[in-house]
Amino acid sequence: MRFDVLTLFPELFAPYTQQGVIRRAFEARGGQPPALDLKLWALRDFAEDAYRRVDDRPYGGGPGMVMLVEPLVRALRSVRAEQAEAGLPRTPLILFSPAGRPLNQDRVRALAASPGAVLLCGRYEGVDQRFIDAHVDEELSLGDFVLSGGELPALTLIDAVARLQPGVLHDAASHEQDSFAADHGLLDCPHYSRPERLPEDGAAVPPVLLSGHHAAIARWRRERQLALTAARRPELIEAARAAGRLDARDEAFLRRLAESPADRA
Structure with missing residues (x-):
């Protein structure tokens, strides 16, 4: 399976996925490909202005900034194009948000048995609602609290899914x-x-x-x-x-x- 992660901070992911038992999900072992593939998409690479801007002030005023639609659309199009070129299925786009339904083990098991997902790590005050309405398939939350961004929830989901992959834990009964x-x-x-x-x-x-x-x-x-x-x-x-x-x-x-x-x- 494969996770495509849209993030402003791709450097946060490698240290975690290369440590502990979870790293086994990303390693080729016994002549077999990795159980889990992770592709990181740096959202600033899809900004078109000289400042690589991916956010702007919200209409109607108020504090904070909102993630812009166009860089997100360009990033998602690149993901979909790569999926199509590689013959991979179109996987759902998941946004981590306090407004999402709580992530639980049933959802983790379902994802672990699926081809994967595209994970959008929001930042700032949030994502322009027009992008959510047009492209997001599911919103998930870790609980009734607010984080600075979606990277930690994405890593949490990846960890939970990775440990369910065959061979990642030394003893399969551990997760049972x-x-x-x-x-x-x-x-x-x-x-x-x-x-x-x-x-x-x-x-x-x-x-x-x-x-x-x-x-x-x-x-x-x-x-x-x-x-x-x-x-x-x-x-x-x-x-x-x-x-x-x-x-x-x-x-x-x-x-x-x-x-x-x-x-x-």
Whole structure:
């Protein structure tokens, strides 16, 4: 799959995509091409005046600047021309915006199974609405807060999609037990590692995790998922129930949880 990114700051992307496990998505391995291709399009390259201007004052007055239509159109035409020349499908144009619908794991999974997307990283007060109306297929938001631009949301989306590509994580089961995974839709359970007991305060690993009893460990992890999700994101419990992801043992535990807050520990 491929991401085409329209941005004023293409230099922000390389350091991130060349580090950690995510870099594996962009590397050719075992004679196979990279799982993910990233093409950066510097928007100032598509400005036509001597100052490489891509923004101007908003009509009607007010603070800030607005990204101009013409440089964006020229950049998008170049993307579409390259897609057509390479025989690639026309991928959707996604704009990161506080007005977009929240990005969630379902959308990430859908994108991970698709040919990719064109990502528009907005800046300033925003993008001229005429460009949005004519060309943007989808608007996405990371949450109810405002960033200086769309580069961090774009990197967030790329990271989330990249880790779902085959071979990127050493163990494919890693993302299957993540929070919001498709088979459960719940928050992840707590995790522990060495030492068994901290010397500073004596905090210990839960004994069940040291038992070697795989069924008991699996049940403990499931109940911790349920308890954490019920406490912090109860709407996810309802969604899992509606989707038929909770069995009789889950429901019995949730009833006990409601009756005895001590079970939340």
